Amino acid sequence: MLKVKNLHASVDGKKILKGINLEIGAGEVHAIMGPNGSGKSTLSNIIAGRDGYEVTAGSISYKGKDLLAMEPEERAWEGVFLAFQYPVEIAGVNNTYMLKAGVNAKRKHQGEQELDAIDFMQLVKEKAKMVELDQSFLSRGVNEGFSGGEKKRNEIFQMAVLEPSLALLDETDSGLDIDALRIVANGVNKLRREERSIVMVTHYQRLLDYIEPDFVHVLADGKILKSGDKSLALELESRGYDWVKEEEADRIKAA
Amino acid sequence: MSALTLDNIAALPGNAALQTLRQQAADTYTRTGLPGKRDEDWKYTDISRLTAALGESWWTTSEPQTVDINDVAAIEDLDAYRLVFVAGRFQAKQSNIPAGVQLLPLAELLNSDAHEDAHCLFKLDESAPLFNGLLAANSALASDGLCACIREGIKLDKPLYVVHVGNSTAHVLSGLMLGANAEATLIEHFVGTDSSAASLSNIATYVRLQDNASLTHYRLQLESDKQLHVGRVEVKQARDSRYTLHAVELGGSLSRADIIINLSEPGASCDLNGLFVGSGRQHIDHHTRIDHNAPHCRSRENYRSVLDGRSHAVFNGKIVVAEGAIKTDSAQSNANLLLSKNAEIDTKPELEIYNDDVKCAHGVTVGQLDKNQLFYLKSRGLPEDEARQLLTFAFADEVLVGMKIKAVRRFIEKEAFAKLPNLSDLEGMLT
Numbered sequence: 001m002l003k004v005k006n007l008h009a010s011v012d013g014k015k016i017l018k019g020i021n022l023e024i025g026a027g028e029v030h031a032i033m034g035p036n037g038s039g040k041s042t043l044s045n046i047i048a049g050r051d052g053y054e055v056t057a058g059s060i061s062y063k064g065k066d067l068l069a070m071e072p073e074e075r076a077w078e079g080v081f082l083a084f085q086y087p088v089e090i091a092g093v094n095n096t097y098m099l100k101a102g103v104n105a106k107r108k109h110q111g112e113q114e115l116d117a118i119d120f121m122q123l124v125k126e127k128a129k130m131v132e133l134d135q136s137f138l139s140r141g142v143n144e145g146f147s148g149g150e151k152k153r154n155e156i157f158q159m160a161v162l163e164p165s166l167a168l169l170d171e172t173d174s175g176l177d178i179d180a181l182r183i184v185a186n187g188v189n190k191l192r193r194e195e196r197s198i199v200m201v202t203h204y205q206r207l208l209d210y211i212e213p214d215f216v217h218v219l220a221d222g223k224i225l226k227s228g229d230k231s232l233a234l235e236l237e238s239r240g241y242d243w244v245k246e247e248e249a250d251r252i253k254a255a
Numbered sequence: 256m257s258a259l260t261l262d263n264i265a266a267l268p269g270n271a272a273l274q275t276l277r278q279q280a281a282d283t284y285t286r287t288g289l290p291g292k293r294d295e296d297w298k299y300t301d302i303s304r305l306t307a308a309l310g311e312s313w314w315t316t317s318e319p320q321t322v323d324i325n326d327v328a329a330i331e332d333l334d335a336y337r338l339v340f341v342a343g344r345f346q347a348k349q350s351n352i353p354a355g356v357q358l359l360p361l362a363e364l365l366n367s368d369a370h371e372d373a374h375c376l377f378k379l380d381e382s383a384p385l386f387n388g389l390l391a392a393n394s395a396l397a398s399d400g401l402c403a404c405i406r407e408g409i410k411l412d413k414p415l416y417v418v419h420v421g422n423s424t425a426h427v428l429s430g431l432m433l434g435a436n437a438e439a440t441l442i443e444h445f446v447g448t449d450s451s452a453a454s455l456s457n458i459a460t461y462v463r464l465q466d467n468a469s470l471t472h473y474r475l476q477l478e479s480d481k482q483l484h485v486g487r488v489e490v491k492q493a494r495d496s497r498y499t500l501h502a503v504e505l506g507g508s509l510s511r512a513d514i515i516i517n518l519s520e521p522g523a524s525c526d527l528n529g530l531f532v533g534s535g536r537q538h539i540d541h542h543t544r545i546d547h548n549a550p551h552c553r554s555r556e557n558y559r560s561v562l563d564g565r566s567h568a569v570f571n572g573k574i575v576v577a578e579g580a581i582k583t584d585s586a587q588s589n590a591n592l593l594l595s596k597n598a599e600i601d602t603k604p605e606l607e608i609y610n611d612d613v614k615c616a617h618g619v620t621v622g623q624l625d626k627n628q629l630f631y632l633k634s635r636g637l638p639e640d641e642a643r644q645l646l647t648f649a650f651a652d653e654v655l656v657g658m659k660i661k662a663v664r665r666f667i668e669k670e671a672f673a674k675l676p677n678l679s680d681l682e683g684m685l686t
Contacts, residue, residue, distance in 0.1 A: 050630050076636035088631040092649035092656070097684045101645070102315070102636030141649075141686045142631075158635065 001026045002047075002067075002166055002198045007058035009046055015040045018222035020060070024166070029198045031208055034219035035241050040201045041085055043219070044168040048082035049075050062166065076102065077109040081164030083155035085171040085201075090142040095154070096124055098142055099161050106162070126152035127160040133188035137227060156187040167191070170198045171205040185210030205237035218244050263314045268365040276377040277497065280394035283379055287388040296385055299569040299601045300511055300540045305455060305483055308467055309424070313455040313483075316398045317423030318341045324349045327446055328477075330666045335416035343398040343425025348461040357408065361400035361428060373402055376430045376461060384544045384573075385513040389485050397428035403434050407434035407465070413439035414660065421447045421478050424454040430461045433468035433496075440471045442663065447479025447506065458486040464496035466520075471499045473663055477670060478507035480535075486512040495522035501658050503667050504531040504539045505674060508648045514543040518552035518580075529558035530654045532671045533566025533598065541570035546578040547613075556587040557681055560652045561647060562598035563675060573605040583613040591621045592650050594675070624650075645684065648672055652685045663683070 007020040014037045024030055025118040034040050039171050046053050047060065049072035060067040067075060090098075115123070128135055133153050143151050152172055164229075169188070173181055188198065188211050200207060208216070208230060216232040217224045220241060225248045226232065258565055259281040269277065289295040289305065290637050305313060322341045339349040345360035364373045364394075377394045380386065401417055404532045419427065433439055445456060456478060464470055470490075484507045490498050504510055516525050518659040545554045560568045568591070576583045591600040604617045624646045632642035633666075651671055 049633050050634075051626065071639070072630060072633040073636055073638050073642075076634055082634050084631065084634075088625075088627045090628050090646070090649065091632065092652050092685050093632075093645055095682055098632060098635060098637070100644075100683075101633075101641060105636045105638055105641070139686065144686070162635065167619050 002060045003065065005059050005161045007046070007060065008056045009042060009053050010056055011042070011053055016222055020224055022217065022224060025200060026197060027194045029211065029213045030215045030217065031193070031200045031202060031213040031252045032217045032219050033202055033233065033236060036203070038220045039120065039222045040219050041170055044082060044170045044199070044201050048072060048080060048170055056187070073105065076162070077106045079165035081162055081167045083157050083159060083167065083169045083172050085174065087143045087151040087155055089144050089196050091144050093142050095140055095142050099158060102162060112135060124161055128157055130160055130190055131157045132183050133157045148175045149177070152180070152184055153187070156184055160191055162186065165196055167196065167198045169198065171201055171203060173202055173204060181207070182210065207234045218229065220245055259314055259392065259395055265271055267396065267398055268362040270365070272371060273365060273377065273404070274334035276374060277395045280377065280379055280391045283393040284388050284395060287391060289389065290387045296542055296571070300509070300538065302511070304509055308453045308483065309455060313424050314392070314396060316396065316425060317454065319344055320423060322420050324418065327418065327448060329418055329446070330444065330662055333416060333660070333662045335414040338401060338415060338417045339420065340399060340417065340427065341420045345428050353411065353413070356403065356405055356411065358401070358403040361402050362398065362566040364402050373430065376428055383489070384515050385542055389457055390459060390487055393426050393428055393457045396426040398426060400429035402425045402430050403439040404432045405439050409434070410437065411439040414442050416442045417444065419443065419445045419456065419458070421445060421456050421482055421539045422449045422454060424453045426457045428459050431470070432463045433465060433470055435466040435468060437451050437465070438469045440660070442473040442475065444475045444477070445506070446477050447482050447483065450480040452479065453481035453483065453508070455515045456482060456484045458484070460486070460488045462488070462489065462490040462498070464498060466493045466494045467495045469497040471659070472501070473658070474500065474502045474512070475667065476510055478510070480506070480508060482507045484510040484636060487515070488512065489515045491517045491519055492523040494520035499527045500527045502529040502541065503671070504541070505532070506583065506668055507537065509538045511540040514541060515594055516545045516554070517548060518554065519548050519604070520548060521549045521551045523549065524553040525555070526657070527556045528654045528657050530651055530671065531560035531562070532651060532674050533560065533562045533568055534564045534674050535566060536564065537566040539566070542571045544573045545575070545585070547574070547576040547583045549583065550579065550581045552580065553584040556575065557654055558589045559651060559653050560591045560600060561594065561675065562591065562600060563585050563594040565595070565597045567599045570600070570602045571605065574607070574615065576610065576615065578609040581610055581612040583615065585613070585615045587617040589619045592647065592648070593621065593623060594647065609667065644676055649674060649685055
C-alpha cells in the first residue's frame, strides 16, 4: 500500500526527517509514537501533500505510484486521507457541500457517476450517526465554532464519508477527554476494513487502548528507531522514550 | 471652469423659493468645483474622469426614456412596494405606493405648492463631513427622488424597493424620515440597461431617525459597465434608534459613496456592512464617517472587498468620538482579498477619540486566500480552482449573512459571484 524509503525532508533549511523507512500493508493499523518535535506530524503532512516541506532525498510510493508527484487533491482521489491535528475553520463554507464536492471529484476521477444531492444527504446522515455527530453539524460552516472534540469528531466523520484506503490520523487523540476519545476511537474502529490501512500518529499510549495497532514504531529525531507490536507501546508508556534513543546511540557506537 | 447657471436649472421642479435654493447651490458648485486630488478625501479617486467622459453634459438630466421595468434585471421574488425611477424621474405606472404613509416623489411634492417641507433637503451645509461640489450640484440639479415620512409607531409591512434605472444622467435627492418607534426597510437598487453608455448617477439620500426608530437600508449599486456613480447617505439618529446599512458595490466604472452617520443621542446604534466586488478596471470608493456625539452609542462596521483584474478599491472609515460620548462601543473591520497582482486596495481606518471611557476596535487585512484553508479543501479532494472559488465566495458572503431578506441576499450572491471565476452550482455551497 505505502512504501516510504529513506525519506529525508527539511523545513526552512532545517532537517526534520533523516531517513524514514516505513512499509504499510493493506488493512494494517500502524501507530507512530514519539516525543514532541520528532517529526511525526511532518511525516503525515508530507504524505498528505502539504506545502512548505522540502523532500531532499528518498521516495514514497503508494499503490505503486509516486505519491510525491501528486497534488493533494489527487492523493485524496487515490484514497489518501489526513485527519488534521488542528482542523481548519472555514467560515461560511458548508460542511456537507465541501464533502459532496470532494466525494464527487473523486468519483469523477475514478470514472464513476457523481452522487446527486439526495443520495449524498442519505450517505452523510448514515455516516454522521456512525460517528455520533449531531446532524446540525452537517449544515454548519466547516469546523466553524466547533469545540476541540467536535472538530476531531468531524475529521473522523469526513473519513467515514470519503472512505479512504489510507487514513493518517495526526494526533487525533490530543486534547480529547476520555468520553470524546472513546467516541472518536469507536468511529475509527467501525471504519476498520480489510483493505483500509490506518496510520495513527500519537503522543499517548492511551489511544492504543481503544484502537489496537498491528505495529508500533518509535520516531525520534527524524528516524524510526524501533518497531514492534503493541507491547512496544506499553513499554514506552512505562519507560519513556529515552531508552530507545540510548539503544540507538549504542548501536551507532558499536557500528 | 464655466458656471452652472439658471439655464441648467430653470426647467427643474420647484417654486421661486426653491429656484433660489437651487441657484445658491449652483453658485456653491461654481465656487468649489469638483473635488481634486489635493483634497485628502479624494486622494485615490480621480473624479476628473467624470468631465473627461462627459464634459459638462453631466449637468443636464437626460431626456426621459421609456423603460419597461420587466426588462430590467430587478430582484425576483421580492415582496415589496416597488418604486421605479427612470433617468431620475418617478414612473407612477410602474410603481405601487403604500397606503397610509406619507410618501411622494420629490418632483410631485415640489410642484404642489401647498407646502415647502421638502425645501430643507436643498439647504446645503458646507461644514458637513465630506461635503463636496458634487453634493452642491445634486441640490442644484435634483430632478426627482423619494420623500417619505413613516409616522410614529408605524411598522411598514413591506420593504420600499426603489429601482433606479440608469444609463442616463440623473441627480436624485431623497429624504426619509422615521418617527418615534417606526420601522422600515429601504432597498435602493441602481441598475443599468446599456453597457456601452456612460453617464452620471448623482444620488443623495438623507435619513432621519427619531427616538427608537429602526431602518434597514440596502444600497445596491449594479450600474452598467461604463456608468459613473457618486452617492451620499447622510443619517441623523436620535435616542435609541437603529440603522443598518448593507452596501453592495458591483457595477459601474467609477463608484464613490460617502456614508455619514451622526449618532446624536444616547443609545443610538448603527451597523454598516459593505461588499465590493471589483473586476476589469473598476474603481470603487467608500468613505464612511461615524460621529459618536452622545454617550452609550454603538457602531459596527464590516467592509469586505474582493478585487480581480486591475480593479482599485478605496475604503476610508473615520470614527469620531466626541468629548462627552462616554461608553462608546465601536468596532470596525475591513478585509480585502486581492485575486490578481494588478488589483489594488487603499484602506485607512481613522479614529479620533476625545474621551477616555470608550471601546474602539479596528482591524484591516489585505491579502490572498488562506493557505491552510486551501490545503484543507484540497486534502478533501476539491480541485485547486474549485477550492479557491469556494473560499473566495465564502469570504465575500460573510458580509451578506446579515441580510435578512433572503431574496436580496440570493440576488446579490448570484450577481457578485457571476463577476468572479465561477463554479457551476452554487446550491448549498455556503452556510
